[in-house]
Ligand SMILES: Nc1nc2c(ncn2[C@@H]2O[C@H](COP(=O)(O)OP(=O)(O)OP(=O)(O)O)[C@@H](O)[C@H]2O)c(=O)[nH]1
């Protein structure tokens with residue numbers, strides 16, 4: 563098994579981490595069987611059918627029986643972004659997924675009232691949270707997204723899109739920056755291709771980024787502008803895909819011309835649906851605890867009998883989160899949460 567340097571899948575994010583994890587698995591097979599084994603990355607998924615990118619390009623793949631038996635356990639299911647060991651079968655047959663390699667990062671949402679987590683993407687390095695300076699702007703919700711992304715061990719970057727809609731973006735940017743220390747915020751206008759240069763800097767070869775945000779904030783527009791017109795039209799992952807073959811799976815992982823990968827996946831897209839379902843964290847935690855404050859309109863600053871201040875002292879809520887929460891209150895732009 564070769565290392566990552568010079569590997570044909572290096573641009574797709576293959577690193578020594580995965581090479582080292584794959585080596586013992588491959589070595590356990592007889593030389594004959596071993597020659598049928600290859601590695602690949604999931605770039606599209608639709609139920610049990612996967613689209614896997616191997617050194618030969620995009621191919622269909624199905625779960626091997628042993629993996630399918632564990633389908634009831636959501637954690638063992640391959641997800642978009644996963645690196646796999648696949649077995650090449652006689653011509654015409656889909657690849658067999660025989661092993662899911664360990665994940666560097668997992669991007670999960672809480673299900674069953676926070677009791678279990680469902681992994682929706684793996685090996686994601688950074689997440690672009692897209693919002694706009696209009697009725698979509700909701701600082702409380704943004705704060706939850708930032709917290710959720712960080713909890714996944716992934717780096718959040720906020721994009722304020724459609725900056726052409728307002729004369730002054732500074733108040734929006736200031737409020738977002740206050741959500742977390744060191745949180746990068748970029749002002750863009752995807753439709754006018756403004757501010758995209760700064761984003762391209764994130765897409766180093768092998769880096770995997772995902773886009774999230776409510777419907778209509780401009781995720782598709784941004785994806786198309788970053789990929790360039792042709793790539794977006796064909797949904798092509800790399801120039802080497804010239805077979806024009808028919809595929810049944812939705813391809814949702816794209817390679818940018820300058821290197822780097824972008825996941826634009828329906829399951830990730832509608833973050834409003836998974837929005838920390840049932841998991842009190844960050845701002846939600848504050849709102850829950852505030853029910854025990856002595857005063858109903860407690861600002862959690864100097865009031866006696868403040869349950870939130872107490873929770874901060876006990877280390878249940880960080881002072882940073884409380885400050886961000888307080889700054890977000892009394893916002894002229896705060897609207898009821900969209901359902
Ligand atoms: N004014 C303005 N409009 C934009 C900008 N970027 C995108 N739009 C428009 O916003 C609308 C929604 O854009 P989409 O890219 O479809 O948004 P989306 O986030 O992909 O939406 P879903 O597919 O529903 O998740 C379209 O009419 C775009 O033309 C921008 O920078 N400025």
Ligand SMILES: [Zn+2]
Nearest residue numbers: 855860862868
């Ligand atoms: Zn209080």
